[in-house]
Amino acid sequence: MSDTILVVVEQREGKLNRVSWETLAAGQALAADTGWALEAAVIGSGVGNFANEVAAKKVSKVYAIESPKLEPYTPDAFSAALKQFIESKQPKLVLMPHTYQVRDFVPKLATAMGRTAISDCIGYKKEGGKLLFTRQMFQGKLAADVSFACDAPWFVTFQNGAFRGDKAEAGASAAPVETFDVQIADGVIRNKPQEVFKEAKQAVDLTQAEIIVSVGRGIKEQKNIELAKQLAEALGGELAASRPICDSGWLPMDRQIGSSGQTVAPKLYLALGISGAIQHIVGMKGSRTIIAINKDSEAPIFEIADYAVVGNLFDIVPPLIEEVKKAKVGS
């Protein structure tokens, strides 16, 4: 039997999570590099239609891992179901997107099997027959190439945006779909999840803004937010922030950019005193132009900036506001 790569796609609320296609693209690239077979699995209750959707892609087989107990999601049921499936099919490499749901159950699943997960990877390398998975460390300041030091199955999760979902190749013909029924005993599921909900409707839709001025810890005090606000007003843009600023209550939560806030791609993203933690970067890296002002020359935000200013934002922003106002009057 040849070695197999298994991609577990994510469905939620009646839809395949788009990031699933990115993980599938990663699986296809790894299959091409290793010569291993590529299979996919959808997990839930009544997920046959999702399995059919995935079967249109270039994969050799798609499994629908089914049990009525898999709906709604619980880490206990998902871990138990995937453990049964993986022990039965014995894939060598198991790939998943690094979503909030996956990070909730993958460490449990891997531990239950006496294995480990290399989590939140941004790529992979094949060196001398060895697979290395690249992940960010120290909030993105450094990167590490990490290998498995245990037997398969190997669990890997990929960060949102690490691969291009539109690069997932379609298959010549639909792959076969097989249902795999799992048995989940009474008492396995201990958590009782309630309905998913959204807090009070977002007042500001930052996704529509063409210009965003965003502040991070470098702003130091609540009263200094006013400076950023003046710059945003001069530019005719919206004011936004990284998570710590909203956590401190300096700006409302609906102005937060990042994995737990809004994902934006404006014409201009001007980052003031934002270091660029991964959780922030995933929410704004698609911006057309990124300008970053930060006093720390090693801040990860500079990795993705088009224009960078290493300096004190309190020195630079006041004259910048004046220059912008002058330019507006002159134009």
Place this chain on the structure above:
Amino acid sequence: MKILVCMKQVPQKDAPLKLNESGAWIREDVSYEVNEPDAYALEEALRQKEKHGGEVVVITSGPARAQQVLREALAKGADRAIHLEDNGFVGLDAFNTARAFAAAIKDETFDLIFTGLQSDDYGYAQTGVVLAELLGWPHATIIMQIEKNDSGIRVKRELEAGYFQFVDMPLPAILTIQSGINKLRYATLIGIKQAKNKPLRKVAMAEVQHAVSGNLQKIERLYVPQKTKNTEFLEGSAGEVAKKLVDKLRNEVRVL
């Protein structure tokens, strides 16, 4: 309620990092601080104790310097501390760190264990969930609210893109805590004084050696990530930089 809080010491956010000779870790002569989500986990434990009574115990692993994290936690109101003290703990993967913790607390009975949702150094986001599986306890991750009720607890999980979910769960349980769940307190002078007399149990590597194995994953090398973007650095006085930026905004970005 008796609550254990797992805490970690990590390099300060703006500490300049250099690689050590092995090329697989950083030079450790940098400034350290408590991992931010762990500070929120501690605060939440203290608040739960204030509401329901009980005890707050803090645990960390790492060399002598890591004791600072425990001292700060004791000063803020934790009752006692456990320090797995050895430089060897720094390099353990999440699986083995959790196994060492499980071994160190085997004679204790906790109702809840809190961890921060992830660390600022490795960023695995795994140790809490691994520990839950090792102990056979239920868990929930990225928690923004905790209410005790008759059958256990009701927690509020943060999901992606502004969504949330309440989850009812029995005790004992493990929760990974999100930053921003509460407002952090400062240690008081009295607290700092009292902390000196609070119990701190040291656990040597030898005591938990039987529980840990070789790492299941290995950092082969650590490096500064290659830039994928051509970044233009604008230099000069503040006034000059402001002028250069406006020039870019007008002629390149075309938003003025």
